[in-house]
Amino acid sequence: MQRYKILWADDEIDLLKPHILFLENKGYHMTPVNSGSDAIEKCESEHFDVVFLDENMPGMSGLETLTKIKGMMPSLPVVMITKSEEEQIMEEAIGAKIADYLIKPLNPSQILLSVKKILDNRRLVTEKTNLNYQQEFRNISMTFQENLDFQEWVEVYKKLIFWELEIDETENKSMSEVLTMQKEEANNRFSKFITESYDSWLNDPDAEKPMLxxxxxxxxxxxxxxxxxxxxxxxxxxxxxxxxxxxxxxxxxxxxxxxxxxxxxxxxxxxxxxxxxxxxxxxxxxxxxxxxxxxxxxxxxxxxxxxxxxxxxxxxxxxxxxxxxxxxxxxxxxxxxxxxxxxxxxxxxxxxxxxxxxxxxxxxxxxxxxxxxxxxxxxxxxxxxxxxxxxxxxxxxxxxxxxxxxxxxxxxxxxxTIRVKKPFKIIGDRNTNTNLRYKQGKNLGYDRGDEIMEVAKPERLFLPKLNVSTSYVFATEDRFFAYPNNYNYYVNYYKDTFQHGGISMEExxxxxxxxxxxxxx
Missing domain, CATH: 3.40.720.10 (Alkaline Phosphatase, subunit A)
Structure with a gap:
């Protein structure tokens, strides 16, 4: 585990020895000084992970010291410590981008919380987020194994996005691969749901349907x-x-x-x-x-x-x-x-x-x-x-x-839009449209299967027909249509790009x- 270095500047530093020993016992490397000028000198010669500054020091005040330190190292976290609860001092310190603000008398847990919030925040958030997602993983997976209606699919999608954004904020995103796989499985089942339900949404007045x-x-x-x-x-x-x-x-x-x-x-x-x-x-x-x-x-x-x-x-x-x-x-x-x-x-x-x-x-x-x-x-x-x-x-x-x-x-x-990853071979004549996620035409050639949604009767889905034999086919999940001619070039060019036109929760x-x-x- 990394041993963080903390600089503490206070004109009564000897009185703070119990707090300094407490932090040293917790594994932090402490450097005590008793003036603002000493704090600046130390910052010029050594690296610190956080600085504690007493606001009311003789000579150079805490706020003046803060300004000098921030001028040298803008990203160095500084905690302002004061006996005063005067609003103006708080506002000045906050305006100078302090990391935290503590009011004397201090207690050990208050100091430790401030240090952990600044130095260990990412690690603690990562551990908690990963643990919570692992516990929720099974519940989400169990949910989309069932026959869900359109509103339940919305809830599944929102949950997946919630965890995607939470994992995004973690330190090493170690659970992102697991979540990506879970999202892919959800999209697989969602595509089947749309294939089975979409016609009834448009044609059955009694069907349970979403707003379109x-x-x-x-x-x-x-x-x-x-x-x-x-x-x-x-x-x-x-x-x-x-x-x-x-x-x-x-x-x-x-x-x-x-x-x-x-x-x-x-x-x-x-x-x-x-x-x-x-x-x-x-x-x-x-x-x-x-x-x-x-x-x-x-x-x-x-x-x-x-x-x-x-x-x-x-x-x-x-x-x-x-x-x-x-x-x-x-x-x-x-x-x-x-x-x-x-x-x-x-x-x-x-x-x-x-x-x-x-x-x-x-x-x-x-x-x-x-x-x-x-x-x-x-x-x-x-x-x-x-x-x-x-x-x-x-x-x-x-x-x-x-x-x-x-x-x-x-x-x-x-x-x-969805980021497409899997090519699906299709053949069409020169009048076939160019979209990568759906094709419409009269002579479409492809392998039948549940990787796509076929629409032999476009009128059922209220889709225009250019001629009597026009049909539509929609890519599902993260697939995209690719022509056999120049297949490798086409696939390399479009793989991992964001496309729309097909069937996925994202679209x-x-x-x-x-x-x-x-x-x-």
């Missing part, structure tokens, strides 16, 4: 519109539940979470289908039939999500809603800054819809850019980039401004969060 993409605005957004309050409906493309939990603390600075709910994305879990479904309030084949002038099919090269504002307007009209609304799509940082400048004007609308494409750009960039591959080699790094983005994004500035003006916010996405179980401003109206 096309029902989202009618069930969640329109009912949240209130007189004299502007509602902002924010769709962050590709925002998975784990990414929401990562950005939640930044947003919670300005908002209370009124409700954290979920819905299920329709298939395919892509922007062209799922997001258009949100804004139109319809399933894909209904959009194709009733809005043929703005529906863009797979056989057309045009962008598939260029008419979201028109789909939205028509859905509002269809629901006989008398409201003022705006629609904004943000694809780059400069547009995000323009959005911030425009918030004042938007506050006069009943509803403001904002589509923010950053997470989508990040996931695609990871496929195409070597630098992003290096930055996001795994799920943890991918979440970390998302966190860094929100903290430095114009979007957070916009959300802060909306909160200050008393606006309400609903945050969601259209689908998630289909979608967070939807209602926020109320902490500032009030």
């Amino acid at each position: 993409s096309h029902q989202l605005m009618k069930k969640k957004v329109f009912p949240a519109i209130e007189k004299d309050t502007s509602l902002f409906f924010l769709v962050i493309d590709n925002l998975r539940y784990d990414q929401w939990k990562i950005i939640e603390p930044a947003i919670s600075e300005y908002y209370n979470v009124e409700e954290e709910d979920t819905y299920y994305s329709i298939l395919p879990t892509t922007t062209a289908y799922a997001r258009n479904s949100i804004f139109s309030g319809m399933l894909p084949s209904e959009m194709e039939k009733k809005h043929s002038d703005i529906w863009v099919g797979e056989d057309v090269d045009e962008g598939k999500n260029n008419y979201e504002d028109q789909f939205l307007e028509r859905q509002i009209r269809r629901n006989n809603l008398d409201l003022s609304f705006s629609y904004h799509k943000i694809k780059k940082a400069s547009e995000g800054r323009q959005l911030v400048d425009n918030i004042n004007n938007m506050m006069t609308n009943d509803l403001n819809v904002i589509v923010y494409n950053f997470v989508d750009m990040l996931s695609h960039a990871r496929t195409d850019t070597a630098m992003i591959r290096e930055l996001a080699p795994d799920e943890s790094a991918y979440r970390s980039i998302t966190k860094s983005w929100i903290e430095h994004s114009p979007l957070l500035d916009a959300l802060k401004l909306i909160a200050e003006k008393g606006g309400k916010v609903i945050i969601t996405t259209d689908h998630g 289909m179980i979608i967070p939807i969060i209602s926020l109320n401003s902490k500032y009030g109206r």
Whole structure:
């Protein structure tokens, strides 16, 4: 076990000998000094893991010593010790980034707790987290062996994400491989659940079913519109539940979470289908039939999500809603800054819809850019980039401004993504779509099995048919479709990239969060 070195500076250091002996008996190497200048001299010549500073020393005070030490070694943890409970001293010490604040008279357990909190925190958290997950592992595994309904699957997914984020915070992530295997097994069973249930969700009026993409605005957004309050409906493309939990603390600075709910994305879990479904309030084949002038099919090269504002307007009209609304799509940082400048004007609308494409750009960039591959080699790094983005994004500035003006916010996405690992061979003609997680065409060739979901009758799932023999096939779990031609190159290029369009908990179980401003109206 590492023997930590502690420097203790106090003009009455001799009176603290019992505490120093106590820490030495606990295995810490103690260096006592009796002035601030001696403490600085020691810090210049030796390495210490933590410094204890008395605030009220003659000559150089504790706060002055703290400033000097932090100027030399900003990351060195310093514990301020004082007899005074004066608020100003506390605030100065906290402002100088102290690690802890202790008030005399001291007792041994108080000192030991402070030391352990600073020096052994990561190890203790790791041990406790690993032990707790090991105890919970069996319960989670037992749960998804059963016939779960859609809401129980949401609970399984949330539990797995909870432990994934907890293990992420541990020192060596020693349980991450076990959790990854458990998540893969859960996704295997979830894919079977979707294969067996999805048709009934769309066709059986008596089936127990979740809220789906096309029902989202009618069930969640329109009912949240209130007189004299502007509602902002924010769709962050590709925002998975784990990414929401990562950005939640930044947003919670300005908002209370009124409700954290979920819905299920329709298939395919892509922007062209799922997001258009949100804004139109319809399933894909209904959009194709009733809005043929703005529906863009797979056989057309045009962008598939260029008419979201028109789909939205028509859905509002269809629901006989008398409201003022705006629609904004943000694809780059400069547009995000323009959005911030425009918030004042938007506050006069009943509803403001904002589509923010950053997470989508990040996931695609990871496929195409070597630098992003290096930055996001795994799920943890991918979440970390998302966190860094929100903290430095114009979007957070916009959300802060909306909160200050008393606006309400609903945050969601259209689908998630999954890191694909296992290639699945498929053959299609030149008209087959390019998505790696689902294929549609008339001459698809592949090995039948439970690794995929086959859809011989697309009309059952309200999917458009380009011709009579069109069929769809969806990749499940972490598979991706690969053509036999140039197979090895294709597999190496796309393996471990984030994709969407298929069936997995990450792609289909979608967070939807209602926020109320902490500032009030």
